[in-house]
Amino acid sequence: MNIRVGIVGISGFGGGEAMRLIASHPSFELVYAAGDGTAGSRLVDLFPGVPVKLAELVIQKWDPITIPKLDVLFASLPTGTSTEALASVPKGVRIVDIGGDHRYVEGWVYGLADVWPTQIEGQTRVSNPGCFPAATLNALAPLLVNKLIDPMNIVIDAKTGISGAGRGSANSKFGYAESNENLVPYGLLEHVHMPEIAKTIERLSGGSAAGLVFTPHLVPMTRGVLVTIYCRGNATTSQCLDAARRFYAERAFVRVTDKPPQTKWATGSNLSFVSYAADPERNLVIAMGVVDNLGKGAAGQAIQNANLICGLSETVGLDGAPVWP
Template identity: 85%
Template sequence: MSIRIGIVGISGFGGGEAMRLVANHPSFELVYAAGEGSAGSRLVDRFPGVPARLAGLVIEKWDPAILPQLDLLFASLPTGSSAQALARVPREVRIVDIGGDHRYAEGWAYGLADVWPARIEGQARVANPGCFPAATLNALAPLLVNGLIEPGNIVIDAKTGISGAGRGGADNRFGFAESNENLAPYGLLQHVHMPEMASTIERLSGGNAAGLVFTPHLVPMTRGVLVTIYCRGSATTGQCLDAARRFYADRAFVRVTDTPPQTKWATGSNLSFVSYAADPKRNLVIAMGVVDNLGKGAAGQAIQNANLICGLPETAGLEGLPVWP
């Protein structure tokens, strides 16, 4: 029996990636696509490579009052754009919000799928983590749970590809001429992902994350997130790697590596790579994490969460290899 799927914001990068994954999912059937500027056009007009069975599906103007019969809805809308509308979606329609409006909101499970899968299973409302938290928290979780680092002394240096900014808007920083051959920090001190990272660090460790520092940088590549995280702790490199391997022993999508991970390893996939380097004499632990910002950082983890919600194998529709080169 197929599960009837809708995608809101399908013309954006996150929504388009969700469509690509849903189209190849063994149990999902895409029956509803919605957007704003793209409303009225067919999927094939926006995505010429879409499968023939989906080519004629017309993108509708997003209106939660006139949804067709759906089992699950993916919402990929800019932060600040989904809370009021999704509140009007009937309760029987399960939702995975890829945007930022419901992370740690009342009534919504936080969808950090590789760390807390049991908290997502069977839920009706799941908030997908942001791309930076996906890379950061997967790398930190084994260290925090095992008390190998201090939760109040964490500095995150993050790099992201241009697609992390989304497809919409007219901000010239994200055009080719401005971003090519350029490296730029942004969102200093008050980035939108700070609260969810701090809250999760505190829940994993039982400590206080008041000293968290996070600086993201925009790099001239299309996809990928790399985080280098500086922590205080007396663990060795081997202890960190062993803790991560135990923590993720039965998790399909997290790969613990002896060497520092690279963004290319994850491109086009739902994989998350983590690694560590430590110097006990300096009380220093460096954690590293890599994800594809549109995969594990958005649509890939959303599909993983949907699988957990629907009682499907967690890997359904997500077992494709990364794109290389």
């Protein structure tokens, strides 16, 4: 099967990771790449190690009206920049939006692929979850569905690598000198991922997420997300692990582990690791989740979603092992 795909925002970290995965995908053929500041460049100019078959593909100026005939478009644009443009893309082109503008927007399916794969199959407009929600919601879903925790009392402590902030500019505050040997909390009380986390908690549990607290931190590493989530519930550790193993029994990319997960376990992959520790006497459940913010947290889940909407096995092109060390 030859499925013609395009990427807009290919020069960013998310778009570049999508290009890397598509390059080895047996059914996807990258025929269109678009950007603004990089228009006119060849892919090999931006990515010297790109496969020869893609090296001479020229990046086009992004214009949704003049895109070529495509089956799937991956949009990896900064939040706040894609709503109007993607509305102009021809209806026959299926879109996976890696950016944040269409999460829980009418007409778009929320692409939490490991939790609701059947709801994504055959859709034409899919919004990818953010990187923090990808790690958080995969860890919480089995607990919420099985009523093992109180949805109103959840505290999320999240850590992300610097690539989660995007490529930025030469004057970016996320450069080496600012980020090395530094740990930075940000987005307090109003992070852009809060609404989708809260809405999904409510959707999974049937209750309110009014007490949700979410604090992200930048850590001096390139990629990876680890969330430690504090919940109220009287389940045991074994009950939490058993619930997760049942919930994800048929899911290819979620690994339930007895020991706390580490970010390097997921580097360069579409894997999601979850684990739990609980003390019923203290009414405490700790859920932990790990993803690669550019993999499951962005391009990996986007490819998984595209596989689902195209009628392919969701694992196609995503079977590669994590990078280690």
